[in-house]
Amino acid sequence: MSHIVVIGAGQAGASLVAKLRVLGHQGAVTLVGEEPVPPYQRPPLSKGYLLGDMAEERLYLRPARYYAENGITLKLGTPVKAVDTGACEVFLGDERLSYDQLAFTTGSVPRRLPASIGGTLDGVFTVRTLADVDAMAPQMSAGKHVLIVGGGYIGLEAAAVASKLGLRVTLVEMADRILQRVAAPETSAFFRKLHADHGVDLREGVGLDRLTGEGAVTGARLSDGSELALDLVIVGVGIAPATDLAAAAGVALDNGIAVDALGRTSAPGVWAAGDCASLPHRGARIRLESVQNAIDQAEAVAANMLGAETPYVPKPWFWSDQYDVKLQIAGLNTGYDRVVVRDDAGAISHWYYAGNTLLAVDAMNAPRAYMVGKRLIDGGKSPDATLVADPATELKDLMRA
Structure with a gap:
């Protein structure tokens, strides 16, 4: 055997x-x-x-x-x-x-901060393993100030949890906008507002110069020259x-x-x-x-x-939970040239197209849009973008369009 x-x-x-x-x-x-x-x-x-x-x-x-x-x-x-x-x-x-x-x-x-800018100080955490979170959890108490480095999904999820726990949260993203590598400006704007509404100090186009402290982190100097007094740092840079x-x-x-x-x-x-x-x-x-x-x-x-000889054909989907918002993503948006916004009475979805081809859907508290979008993408179908954008169009009708 x-x-x-x-x-x-x-x-x-x-x-x-x-x-x-x-x-x-x-x-x-x-x-x-x-x-x-x-x-x-x-x-x-x-x-x-x-x-x-x-x-x-x-x-x-x-x-x-x-x-x-x-x-x-x-x-x-x-x-x-x-x-x-x-x-x-x-x-x-x-x-x-x-x-x-x-x-x-x-x-x-996880990618870590270099030791040369304070990445090895105590109080600097990543979120990847059970041990990482067990070490971090005792520090996550109300009133403390946490700096989150990186505005991708891990950083934003950590910001949401820290905010819920009553910490003061500052998040820096050195790119022009959060989620720049993975999502359209429309999705970035949605989550920027969401975090601002929950009191997160979100700074885009601002990087980390260095962390400060003797043995343990006590502060940070940012690329715009500002300085922060801190209790802990969470690194979410990919x-x-x-x-x-x-x-x-x-x-x-x-x-x-x-x-x-x-x-x-x-x-x-x-x-x-x-x-x-x-x-x-x-x-x-x-x-x-x-x-x-x-x-x-x-x-x-x-x-x-075991000998099946069957090629693997991925059908990608992802999700992220932040506050009371569930983001569900179907497909891969690589190569998109326009985004169609659909608003079903507050259930927002962003539909990515390359020409007339539907590539991906970001659905924010819009499970029906996600399910329909996923079925369309998996089936190689691309509904007319004008129908998608029209809230009068029933989602189920897109399957027949």
Whole structure:
């Protein structure tokens, strides 16, 4: 019986090993993770868990007993030292694991502030792991002043939680606008107003010069010359694919671990899925940093490891919760040239077009617009933009337009 080893015990890794068993794989399965806890959900870390509304056990994707009951060896708190793709071995300190097939589901790592500008001071946090949030949570008390560096979704979600907890919140984004890399100006404007309405001091086009303090952060100097007295800092300046192990093993990279449509890497018998993997899509290569992709791609890779030979075709969707707003995103907006705004009695949605082709939809407390938009995009259909913009047009009618 063949032994499949999966490195990385996050959403993708957990989905992959579970799917192997569902599909009837009878050989040994080993899931190796650096963290000392079973695989868990990451999105609630910066939302319900940080707010104190969710217990740790509710984060777990499956009860710890699931893995033993399904013959999956779970090695937690176990960093992988190296992979030898020629000898088909994984090195875990003094232990060696031989494998027949291997999958990298190593995810991503947060970008951190350089030590030269105070990034290693105490009181400077990222939001990526359970340990990150456990360290941060005791500092999140009403009346404290937090600086959030970065106006992407992680930074904005952290700002919303901090505001709800009664902290004074200043958020800086060095780009011209928040969400500049991922959303249209219309979506940026929506969330700018939302945060301003909740008292967040949001400063766009302003970067961080340096953090100050002896041992622990006590202040910041910004690029516009202003200075802030602070109690803590949350850094949300993006993530990078975790590729060090794969690179050291000689596996080809291309903005992540390069895989083909089946999920195979350049090394025989080695696969990759999730945040760490870059895959072919519409003549280019993309990485999709989302729970949906981690699950869907990992399950596709599991099937292909067992011989399915079925290309993975992503159907992207994302979400973000901020205050009482649920943002749902369908599709990828890359290459859009116009945005159509639809207002259904306060349920706002932004529809991205390239020419006459619908690419993506941002839906703010507009679940019906999201569902219809997703079905249209997945089905390759593009309704007339004038119909989309007209609130008199029933959403269901767009499916027939």
